[in-house]
Amino acid sequence: MVAAALTMAHRGFVDPGVPDYNDLYRAHHARVLRVCRLLLGDPDEAEDVGQEVFVKLFRACQTPRPDMAWGPWLTRVAVHACRDRRRSRWWRRWWMVADELDEGAVAAPGRTPEGEVLSAEQRRRIWRAFDRLAARQREVFVLRHVEGWSTQDVADALGLETGSVKRHLFRAVRHMRAALSEGS
Amino acid sequence: MSRHLGERALLRALEGASRAREREHLASCATCVGRRAQLARELRRIGTELREGPAPRLIERPSTIRWMPAVLGTVAAAGLLVWAVLGRAPIPAQIADAEPLSLDNVTAALFATDEIDDVAQPVRGSEFVEEQAALRGEWPCASTDPWFDRDCS
Numbered sequence: 001m002v003a004a005a006l007t008m009a010h011r012g013f014v015d016p017g018v019p020d021y022n023d024l025y026r027a028h029h030a031r032v033l034r035v036c037r038l039l040l041g042d043p044d045e046a047e048d049v050g051q052e053v054f055v056k057l058f059r060a061c062q063t064p065r066p067d068m069a070w071g072p073w074l075t076r077v078a079v080h081a082c083r084d085r086r087r088s089r090w091w092r093r094w095w096m097v098a099d100e101l102d103e104g105a106v107a108a109p110g111r112t113p114e115g116e117v118l119s120a121e122q123r124r125r126i127w128r129a130f131d132r133l134a135a136r137q138r139e140v141f142v143l144r145h146v147e148g149w150s151t152q153d154v155a156d157a158l159g160l161e162t163g164s165v166k167r168h169l170f171r172a173v174r175h176m177r178a179a180l181s182e183g184s
Numbered sequence: 185m186s187r188h189l190g191e192r193a194l195l196r197a198l199e200g201a202s203r204a205r206e207r208e209h210l211a212s213c214a215t216c217v218g219r220r221a222q223l224a225r226e227l228r229r230i231g232t233e234l235r236e237g238p239a240p241r242l243i244e245r246p247s248t249i250r251w252m253p254a255v256l257g258t259v260a261a262a263g264l265l266v267w268a269v270l271g272r273a274p275i276p277a278q279i280a281d282a283e284p285l286s287l288d289n290v291t292a293a294l295f296a297t298d299e300i301d302d303v304a305q306p307v308r309g310s311e312f313v314e315e316q317a318a319l320r321g322e323w324p325c326a327s328t329d330p331w332f333d334r335d336c337s
Contacts, residue, residue: 037239118233126233127240145231151199166199170192176230177191177223 021061032078038142039082049081076157129179137172189216
């Protein structure tokens with residue numbers, strides 16, 4: 001069914017009331033993959049989960065939903081899919097430990113929004129600290145400071161109380177700041 | 185207020201959820217305003233790096249702390265199994281060759297009458313009149329007064 005509908009969509013048979021899957025894919029694919037990558041820490045798993053998310057998007061696109069905010073919907077679906085993936089791969093996370101970074105990716109300095117140069121060492125510290133965050137702290141931090149959601153939206157998406165989101169966020173921020181200020 | 189705001193209060197201020205006293209303090213304390221700006225800058229920096237920076241791949245390796253107990257447990261279990269199979273004492277030949285016990289053997293052993301004569305012999309001599317009489321199926325003192333008959337006391 002999905003394949004047939006995909007073929008129809010590619011041929012241009014799109015109901016005007018139905019959201020255009022291709023537009024949504026182009027607009028959000030990279031961002032959703034990035035969220036999955038941050039939450040899972042593994043590019044291959046992120047790619048798998050990203051595909052699952054866009055299959056769900058494709059199915060959701062079959063029915064007209066004029067008031068749907070697709071960006072937040074996709075992020076929510078991605079966060080939950082990542083959580084399911086983490087649960088199903090608990091044995092791997094128990095068995096394997098990932099405490100080293102592939103240094104090649106962070107060897108070059110980066111640039112901050114203010115135009116400051118972020119040294120390779122600072123970038124390495126950020127990624128290492130981020131990797132050590134607990135799963136929930138990671139979710140909250142990504143939604144609040146990478147996706148730029150409000151605390152209330154984060155709480156709604158994750159099914160948490162606002163106070164709980166603030167607690168997780170505070171711990172994550174303290175951990176990340178401590179890592180960034182190490183040695184400076 | 186003389187004390188500066190803590191990290192949690194600064195984060196609240198950044199979220200726009202400061203309490204009244206914290207807002208008052210921020211209105212009059214340049215140090216805390218500067219610290220709040222610094223926190224905002226750092227969070228933007230981290231957010232940008234996570235959003236746009238090339239995400240490095242993590243190098244995974246088996247956790248020694250986790251797999252060592254599992255390996256030790258497996259080795260111990262294998263050792264126990266080997267000991268149970270190979271290390272058990274051999275069965276003596278006469279027991280190994282014996283016929284299996286049947287119900288007839290049990291019945292014969294329980295109701296054997298070969299040694300009944302040995303059992304019927306008096307144990308401590310003829311003065312035990314009651315024992316001998318009982319073995320004969322009599323009661324010797326039934327007709328006499330046991331008070332005057334020493335054998336029936």
